[in-house]
Amino acid sequence: MLRMLKQIIRVGSLSETLAPSDQVEQLGEKLRESVRKRFAGSLTIRAVDAGSCNGCELEIHATNNAYYDIERFGVHFTASPRFADMLLVTGPVSINMRRALEMTYEAMPEPRLVVAMGDCAIDCGVFGRDNYAIAGAVRDIIPVDVQIHGCPPTPSDIIQGILAAVESR
């Protein structure tokens, strides 16, 4: 126990301010102040891999590490879509995941913010649209509010994309 405490003290606090991002692209209508108020400084996200290579997931994990610490922005990941404010979708939507993605989206309460994260989620990426196994990009399946470019996007871009989505409605 003492060793753990020593280690924690030795490492100290690592959280950094985020570098500016040019990878975030807002779709849909602009800022509705009420949304910001509705979330009361706290946002709950359900992440869905709709066909990713797992590279994007690794970077979502990284948003939780001590350097980026996404929780300091009031952002939490949840297991249930029932109380999720936002859907964070990665990967091209595979035909075998399409139904599960739609069901997750339908299970969410309004206003159902959706962030499409990564080049695959935006335009099917390296896997291509002309592919029997790909139903389409996320936008082809469910409405999307914000897109975050990158293969995969960096943790800092992901956090900024998420924050942008909160401001996009």
Add this chain to the structure above:
Amino acid sequence: MSYPTNTWFAERLGDAGIRCDYLKGHRPAHMPCLEIMRLEWAHAAAEARRLDMRLVALWAAEAGPNDPGNAPLYAYMAFAHPEHRHVLLRTPVQTELPSICAHYIAACRMERHMQDMFGIRITDLPDDRPWIRHEHWPRDAYPLRSAFDAQRPLPHEDHGDYAFVRADSPGVYEIPVGPVHAGIIEPGHFRFLAVGEQILNMEARLGYVHKGIERAMQGRSAEDGLRLAARVSGDSTVAHAWAFAQAAEYAAGIEVPRRASFIRALLCERERIANHIGDIGAICNDAAFTFMLQQMHRLREQMARLNRRIFGHRLLMDSIRLGGVAQDIDTAAAAELAEQTERIAREVEDLRAIYADHPSIQERVVGSGTVSAADALDLGLLGYVGRASGHYPDERIEEAYPPYDEFKVAIPKGKLGDVATRVWVRFEEIAESSRLILAMLRALPEGAIHTDWQAPPAGISGFAAIEGWRGEVAAWIRLGEEGRVDRYFVRDPSVINWLGLELAVRTVPVPDFPLNNKSFNCSYSGNDL
């Protein structure tokens, strides 16, 4: 590098009365492809089993540009022997092929994959349910047949549900999990049969992230194909890219400069360390030991940052190119890599002492999810999963591709096969990979970091086996006109290791499943292709 032709298995087949011919358009010679008659297919597999060979993979391909044209399809299988390396067998197929499951149980899902993709009927298949082909696929869609229109998404049809293994007993209940899992992980479905807290059976239903990679590869230039191969499983991008590149380079008869092979290995060992670090943290987190998750993720982040600075990508994607690597390392970068490697190895050892000394985590991992040595051998479990259960295939040693022909790799030899041993193997591998990286940096040869890519004539195939962090990645590639990819097949180690997980969790209570799952950490994307 040129090796003599590997004749060992052909001779053994000859002893057993099985006639085989060396396929001319296949390389390298030390991993030859032998053509046999279809009637001898199962017999040859039986011989391989008798000779203690490991089943590497099973796949099919349409006839290539140089094939005689009397069969529309060929089935392939690859075996490996610890001392006699890899060998491929192939046989022409009209419509049917006998199953080899009686000799290698791990063949089953690969045979189901062949049925799904080509419509080849595998006879005597003990489990002939569709695998990657989910229930909503049209009945007559066989995506790897050239007649199939692969340009449009498959239409959705309704053909009922997957026939999961069921239990009739009233005390047994089912827990369906997925495809969308609770955490931030890849999707797949697990069906548990449980009595009280105890798991009786766990069945994985995968294929959810099937992205048509094999078909999407066809017709791409090799350079473009490499970008796709690097995304078969994003956490193993170096291993998959290396396997693709090496198979293509073998086919083309291209030798990679020594400096490039050193840098490839350095990238691959860094990938191994980073993933083990991340997984150890995640395993501990599944037992509510968050301290370790945070500490490990801190180290992982430091590696990602240095990766980006030196190699241009946090996860090392696209750092390998055909004929070599994309990025050289100068003296300053080499010094930074060495410094970080040493420091992280040291920090991991300190954290390991805390982990070993922490009863609440030890109680959860020791004795949980055991796979016996006999089962590991039977399934042919790979990587750290095999190494925890007395089965030690490692291509860095057996295949000893450059630069591992210059370095002796020490692999941890576990026996107990539980979560604790899988974690132990990972700690040991972090230490060993760190040692290797430092040794490689010290011995880094001067010279070019790539050589020009020159495609071989159409119809030549190549095969490579690379020891990625999860275990052996086996890739087979056949190049067509203008150097375009004609057919690519890859077997991620997860295809085999998923079977180990199903076996391991038959002895654990439901709440310990996540812990076990993480200790295997099989790839979904690499499995589903």
